[in-house]
Amino acid sequence: MSPPRLYAAEATAAALPYPALADAIAALLRDPTVKVPARTVLPLPAGGTFFAMPATDARVAITKLISFVADNATRGLPAIQGDVVVFDARDGRRLALLDGPTVTARRTAAVSLLAARTLAPRTDGPLLIVGAGVQGRAHLEAFASGLGVRQVRVASRSAASAEALVAHARRLGLDARRVDDADAALADCPLVVSATPAQAASLHALPRDDAFIAAVGAFTPTMLEWAPDVCRHVAARGALAVDTRDADHEAGDLLQAGLDVPTVPTLADWLARPRPAGPVFFKNCGWAGWDLAAARLVAAGLIGTQA
Known part of the structure; x- marks a missing residue:
């Protein structure tokens, strides 16, 4: 053997x-x-x-x-x-x-890629990545190879980390630059990935009506990346999705917004449904x-x- x-x-x-x-x-x-x-x-x-x-x-x-x-x-x-x-x-x-x-890095980004393929109103970008760590890099690579995204904007609390991810994107042949105000960049980016440490809300502005958001950083009920008003806005104007039913007790962004997470469709549910209209907020918590x-x-x- x-x-x-x-x-x-x-x-x-x-x-x-x-x-x-x-x-x-x-x-x-x-x-x-x-x-x-x-x-x-x-x-x-x-x-x-x-x-x-x-x-x-x-x-x-x-x-x-x-x-x-x-x-x-x-x-x-x-x-x-x-x-x-x-x-x-x-x-x-x-x-x-x-x-x-x-x-962990690659399967998490691949789940977001599948969700974007299934749910995103448009997939051509530009892509805004908020958080320039391991998951920011993995999602950049996944969306570039899986969706054909060519324009990327990177925001991070660390300018050095943002510039390093921008340099990596350019080595992949992408048009990439650092942005200092993630909230302002939401107006120009229909694809958004948030992969921050999620100790407090980093994003407060409302997304575009054709936005797809993959929220990755918060994977416990006490963590969040997005202000509760943003989550409630997307729930009212568009659609929510969670990766699995484990998110019912882990999706901090949605739980802290007071939303009824057990009624939110999972990615498996959405694979059998038509693409929704309006902005989409996909909560990616993780699952074995x-x-x-x-x-x-x-x-x-x-x-x-x-x-």
Whole structure:
């Protein structure tokens, strides 16, 4: 029996191209064999959080084991660390070990890409990215490769981080520049991704009527990126969407706006509905099913190759 395949960060990224990963996520949402129990969340003694996130379908079983330590930048370490362990669900063989932060970044951006494909009134941009960290970079790459976006505007509390992401966008052949006022930039950008630390509302202006917003940074009920008035405005004039029903108790932006989140359609619901009219606010909180979709994409080339 062959040992499990080990994928470092670069190899994990190469195995998960954004358009193919978005397709894999859509396929997973239509698969009745997928089972995703509630994740286990444990506080760490120094203030971080440890997550254990299992999922399975008829062919593949996974567990993502990651830690999240918000202030790790002060230590010269990434905020998210860990791995995704991939098994053959039929015979229990370990197939692969994937880099956890890379899977998290790419599957989160691919979920937003699928949501934009499904819900966005227009997908040509310009794209405004608020927050120039790991998720800002992943979403830039995903929307460029999956939607063909060519114009990007980047806003960040750190000018250096914004300029670094602008430079990366230009290396990809995009027309990119830094903006200092994200609220003002909303008037020019029908595509918006917010990927901030989400400790307080960063965006207060109303979006365009043809806007698609992917709100990524807030993944607990106490976090938010968007002012409550903005969320209520979009709910009244357009449409809301959440990634899964787990958002019912995690979608801080919507919960703090006083909205009835359990009645908000999920991405799976919207895949079976016509594209809505007006602005769209998509809340992307995270789910182990997205990690399973990534593992399925990798495992497709491994199952049957190990004896």
